[in-house]
Amino acid sequence: MLQIDKAQMISGVQVYGDHADPALFYAVPQQPTFRCDAQDRPIFMYLKYRQPKPQPSGQTGGGFATFDTQFALDDTARVDILEELRKQVGPDLADRVSLGSITWASGTAHLNLSEVGGKLVTKVWNPVSPSLYGDNVTPFTVEMPDFGATLFAEAMQGKGGIVQVSYAMNGWVKLPKITGYGHFNSLKFRSFVQDAHDDAGWGDDSFSNKMSELAVNRDVVTVHTESGAGADPDVVAKIDESIRRTVLDMATKRMTEQIDGYTGDRSVLEDYEAIHREYSNIRVDDFTINISQQTAVLWPFNPQGTLPNITTLVDKQGQPVQWADHYREIDLNDPFFRSFSIPVRVNADFSDGLVHSVDAHVEYPGDTLVTGDYHFETPNQTESFSSYVKGDSEEVQYSFTVNYKGSSTVYRAPAAPHKGPLTINVDDLGVLEVEVLPGNLDFEKVAAATVTLAYAPATGTPVEDQVVFTKEQNKEQKLSWLIAEKRDRPIRYKVDYRMPSGQVIEGDWVEVNRQRLYISSPFTNVRKVKVLAVGDLTNKIDSILVDLRYEDAENGYIQTSTAELNAANGFREWAFPVLDSDGGTVTYSGLVRYKDGTVRDIPQTVSDDPSILVGDEVAGVIAVTIAPDLVDWSTVALVKVALTCDTDDPADQQIKSAVVRKDAVPPSIAFYLLDPAAKKDFSWTATYYLNDGTSASTASVTTGDTNVLLPRLATTP
Template identity: 25%
Template sequence: MRKLCVLCYAVLAMLVICESAYALVKLDEGRMMVNGIQLLQDYADPHSYYYVPTYPRVAENDDGTLSFLCLKYVDPAGKTGGGLFHALIEFSLPPDAVAELEKELKKTVPDAKIVGPVPLMQSEPAEGEDEPGSFEVVSAVLGDVGGFTRKVVTSGKAPITPGSRAALAAILNQQGATLLWDSLSGPTSDVSIAINAYYEAAVMGFDARITADVSTVYEHFSRVINVQQDYTRRQIRDIVDDLRRNGTIKVEVLDRTKALDLKAGDLQALVDTITNKIIELMFDAKTGFSADPPREVAVEQNQIMGRQSKGWLARLFTGSGDQKYYTDNQYVMKRREDIRQNTFSVVLTKNSTVKVPINTAGNIRGLYDALKDDPRYFRVVNLADPAFEFRTIYFQIDGDYASSFQDTVNFVAVNVRKKLGENPEFTSTLRFSYDNIKDGKLVQEVTYPRLGEKEASWLDYEYQVSWSLRNRSTIAIPSDPNKWLKANDPAISLVPPLDKQVIEVDADRGVFNDSGVMSANLVFEYPLLGETKRTRVTLRSRNTESTSQVTLYTDKGSKIHAKVTWYFKDGRRVVQDLGETKETYFVLFPPSAEG
């Protein structure tokens, strides 16, 4: 019995699950629908819930206004015209909706609270894609075909973290501006936002329950009546001795390890060991659960005295003869009931996590009917009044390089100059920082007056761009501070003077283990503004993911030099020089044992 208890404690110790550093929700239990919103229970706290957003929506500013703009600029002369569309998108519920949701939840779970949206992660890239398709714009007008747009910029990443936003900006020609404006006035617009993400949830992969119930019932009843006097004795005995044993064992196993790709061989071995031990104890009549109880003696030895006996002298002359009984009248009754009940129960579980996809879309609709008279959202700019006309120039960060502000670009400064004839020239400076990009503000604007200028040259302006890179000198375009770039476009896309290369490294961890490889250190060397920069990617044999991805920013047209160092479990180190390459996909194989 002691061995079995020790085994149970060992099983419980193995089943302790360390809490993750991030929130984890349950998938098998605790889910509920409230007001059409799915709520998921926290894995560690049964009173905490997370909601799953239903669809993306236009973000709100701190003052309650919407982060949305649809603008048309019109020139009666037909020389220029078109539109601009800009919106910030978020994937969460408004605070008042969350408060109402928590109020309804408390009706079912009084102590419950809503922590926030379920922690989401970016969807994995599809085959043949360099970036995850987590944020997509579904629109015929804003699409790549049809010729309705001059430029479409998106932040590329889905707004899946609390407080995050995704940006969408587009510059339209005349036809595209007209079609988009008209579609926004209907019940369903031509602009939909699709979100592709996933969250991790805990599921039960292996559940085994072993229960055993053994009972032993022993009943004894005995009665003795004895009447004896002189030469007469009358005796009645009634004895009943009954022993009954009942035993049941129940083994229930739910095994989902194949579907979840889990290894539960150790738990199955424990189930077999515990089951065999219980069966052994159930059928062991000496020391196990079914051990016989001590039997009750019906009438103990010398309990009833017999005949009287002569002394030795009398037996010498007369012999033994027929002697009298001792006078002894007895009534003895014994009743004993011995019940032994042995109950055993053990539960073995193994949990895992699965990736639950979220694929949803929301349509930007209903805004025109509610906001058509508010010039902050919908307005038409007439370019025909030279006296009071103003022109707005939009500068936007290219969405492909928005992620460079995380580790490569400090900020971008734009100087704008407009010469106004005899009037003082107009100057303004814009600055894009990491905080702007993180908040989805990829577009900034500069507005200058026409001041009655009648020539089309009033559309011309000049600008300079300065890129501040981390640990590098600032790149000025043009490099001469006295020179300016000339332009007359209503919007300028800002692209850093760098090449962006997304490199994916693939390696089979099974081959690592077979070859005795502990880890591989892949180093990329590349030029960046006259200096050599190194980026490392470390692949370990214990990693579960087979692929790693890294983004490099290099000088225009430069090559990358790659070198991998292999570290073996026996202490050997082998260096492989992969040379210069422009490849963006690497498949690594360990060198031979002789190498």
């Protein structure tokens, strides 16, 4: 897949490297062009009306232009790019160098003439999107009023240009070394409350009927990225926007439906003392996508520019293109002006699939039956069906026959009505094509992901297949089945994940209606467990060894870890990926080693608390904070504080000390009490070591105040 930060400019074309294959590259032209035929003549026709044509809007029609644009490399640039890339990779890979195709997810092509209204342009037609295969061909049709027709004819000749095209393409790419997340939260809420009241008291009744309705829609998108040192800020900004676009794309698919408000009874009957109606409807959606180097995200590619004028082009023989070959002036009385024309194309990848060719048949029941037959072997091919209009209907009937590679099977689609531009998509061709991509699988946490796919056609034998992704095999894989019928049913798939430990997490079956499947990591959450040592790790406890275990029995998922705690390291945080943040059980066991050589076992214990305390059980803790704010550091080099905690049992006496220096955070002191009834007092004394080499000590202070404020030394007279 295209690696977005492996970019360079060659012959005016942006060239990207592949995330895994050093000999595979992707070239992205900076500017769209006219699509040309085999002789390099532009697919362009302009018809100008000799007399103005009245329109229902009151305007008068003056001209009609049809042409195709494309977003593709020309042959000269392709040769130059491949030659330069072969030099870069060296002799070992030169023979393997090739240009791949970007996996396009969506796209649009926009004509500047669409925004020019009034006297210049009446209307612009184009399909919903470019082909997304091959050269991303987009056919355009432009109708102009009389004034605009004259301007267009003159402006398309000579140097310069008037037609500007901007593509907005979204392709799947691999990210550089960057992490981040995109979060979406949506709340849709509807409520209705009605209170009707009749006081039914003495005299005239007073009646009230109050109704209130509330509608709340809240959608929040949060995006955060973290990049390493030296990352290109422009690339990071685009990645941030790409994550936002990916989140919005997912959110749009999940939150397309609006929730209903109250539609029930609101009436109030007479002689009812009170009526209360209350209704609420809420829908919440919340998800997070985590971004890493393995993540595939949508990336914008926006080639745009001004198309060259027809008369500045040359054909394959080097001869200038003549305006007269692409222009006709038509008499309004000609029956042509009761005609219509529709582009016909096949939106499928013929180069890498089961489809060899498609034969399309289009017919229109005019004064006589008008038919058109077309043979397609490339997605870049666009044909045109034209006929006189009978009455007000421009509806045609179309059918097609699909011929497959290496098979005698032929699929004949039944005739169907259609109006407007005709595009036969890959799902209509009797072929089930599925592209499976590894998405954001992290192969440090997942050893392999096995994807099982199944499809049950209306007739014929159900199909089933598998693909496996590993650290070594992490490229997208394409599966194709010949079903010889229109694909109109969902695909079922499930993912089984094999962990580095060998255990397997089995996924559930999921139904989708997509051609591309992005397999994500099973771990959407991270669980954290803190292990803290308690007790006297300075004088009594040598070390604490803790065995930790997390088990999600429902999914057969287990994680283990070991922590060793001592006086130098009395804290450990264990973070591990989980399938369900609320599922699974944490257990721990271990042993405590004492400085006198004895050992005590810690039995296996289930913990629901994110913080686990291990060591000597304590009934209380005296946590002492030393505050040196009053110390005159201009005369004092350092202060040593000695603290003693006396309990009722002399054997449990605890003595600790701390050294306090200027501009350093004083260490924390903690006394652990084994007896819940033990007194909470302790004593302390401080020794001041002065810059002149002398020292001075304070008197012992016994206190229950855990904030020890070191005093300023009295000035020596």
